Amino acid sequence: MLPETITVIEARGHGGPEVLVPATRPVPVPGPGEVLIEVKAAGINRPDVLQRLGVYPPPKGASDLLGLEVAGHVVARGPGATRYKEGDEVCALTNGGGYAEFCVAPESATLPVPGGLSLVEAAALPETVFTVWHNVFERAALKPGEWLLVHGGASGIGTTAIQLGHLLGAKVIATAGTAEKVRACEELGAVRAINYRAEDFVEVMKQVTAGHGADVILDMVGGDYIERDLRAAALDGRIVQIAFLEGSKVELDLMRLMMRRLTLTGSTLRAQSAEAKARMARAIEENVWPLIAEGKFKPVIDSTFPLTNAAAAHARIDDPDHIGKIVLVID
Structure with a gap:
């Protein structure tokens, strides 16, 4: 009853x-x-x-x-x-x-x-897995062996993306804001987690990947991260925007997007x-x-x-x- x-x-x-x-x-x-x-x-x-x-x-x-x-x-x-x-x-x-x-x-x-x-x-x-699956594996078509950069790695979305990316064959790098969060990301399967307060994720991404860059970037930060994502992305890289914690209105030089054949996309669920x-x-x-x-x-x-x-x-x-x-x- x-x-x-x-x-x-x-x-x-x-x-x-x-x-x-x-x-x-x-x-x-x-x-x-x-x-x-x-x-x-x-x-x-x-x-x-x-x-x-x-x-x-x-x-x-x-x-x-x-x-x-x-x-x-x-x-x-x-x-x-x-x-x-x-x-x-x-x-x-x-x-x-x-x-x-x-x-x-x-x-x-x-x-x-x-x-x-x-x-x-x-x-x-449900909310996190649906979001990660759709954006990382459907929209961005992440493949085994590719490099995945996850911003906000210690969030619900981030912890899900790190685990699924790692388990399905990608090499994952994540950004986080404290030493504790960096450790958590690496324990979940990230090859390297970057403390964005102390390191430049663009430079670290290039170093860790030997200059290749990120094949897929999952970004929930927005703001000046969007322009930096363009610099961190690999040739034919795919950047997926799912939120804008730092704002959605930015000024970009899209020449890099064109010259490196990048895809900038996004979605809401x-x-x-x-x-x-x-x-x-x-x-x-x-x-x-x-x-x-x-x-x-x-x-x-x-x-x-x-x-x-x-x-x-x-x-x-x-x-x-x-x-x-x-x-x-x-x-």
């Missing part, structure tokens, strides 16, 4: 973590092709922070609640949802609404919890079609889930917080010292 009302986290205006407060709402109802998940854990991601700040509104028709990834048990199915049955443990990429005791998700973007993982660990997978996300989900289940089942890849969890203390969890993600993912937990 499902409850009539549930606890959710609402953003009462835009601003700092303090705008996130518990509230009560009716249980959501799954629509066609959707499943209703009793949430046991929900991952926190940078797009949640941007939505909290008021600069990344949800797409039309999506929940106004924060939360783009959850893990828990299927408790109901909408028309046409046939893969999972009630009680199945799943993790899902949602269109919003994850900061709640129950959440609806497209069945096509819902995956079984990989063997050997807890629900807390599973909740840290949330606004992509259900069909695109379903395609990504199939590829991830085929290529990434076996690595988890074999114990080769595991999400890095920085910390967990109760759902009702979402404000503290957001204070933690705002803290630049965190390493890996922050997860909300529901008992």
Whole structure:
């Protein structure tokens, strides 16, 4: 028997973590092709922070609640949802609404919890794995033996990209801002991690690769990193922009892009079609889930917080010292 009302986290205006407060709402109802998940854990991601700040509104028709990834048990199915049955443990990429005791998700973007993982660990997978898979392996077409440069290596995206790049045959270099984060990146499989506060990543990239440069660069920083990425890239290199922590408006001399045949691209995940996300989900289940089942890849969890203390969890993600993912937990 499902409850009539549930606890959710609402953003009462835009601003700092303090705008996130518990509230009560009716249980959501799954629509066609959707499943209703009793949430046991929900991952926190940078797009949640941007939505909290008021600069990344949800797409039309999506929940106004924060939360783009959850893990828990299927408790109901909408028309046409046939893969999972009630009680199945799943993790899902949602269109919003994850900061709640129950959440609806497209069945096509819902995956079984990989063997050997807890629900807390599973909740840290969808948003980051979908983002990394699509941008690094689909858009940038990273190949075994190539050099991958990951900015923000100690973030949830960064720790995922380092592990997957390494496991799928690339040579990974990462940037990070402290000695502790540098060690963490190298323990995850980076050939070399660069403390960007003390070293120039362009020069180190050239030294480590014997002048070759990065075949693929995953950049969430933006700002002056974009011009430096052009200098760090290899001939025919691909630069993928997924965020702009230091700003998106820059002045560039694109002659280097033309002369070195570089590709500068980027994407957001949330606004992509259900069909695109379903395609990504199939590829991830085929290529990434076996690595988890074999114990080769595991999400890095920085910390967990109760759902009702979402404000503290957001204070933690705002803290630049965190390493890996922050997860909300529901008992």
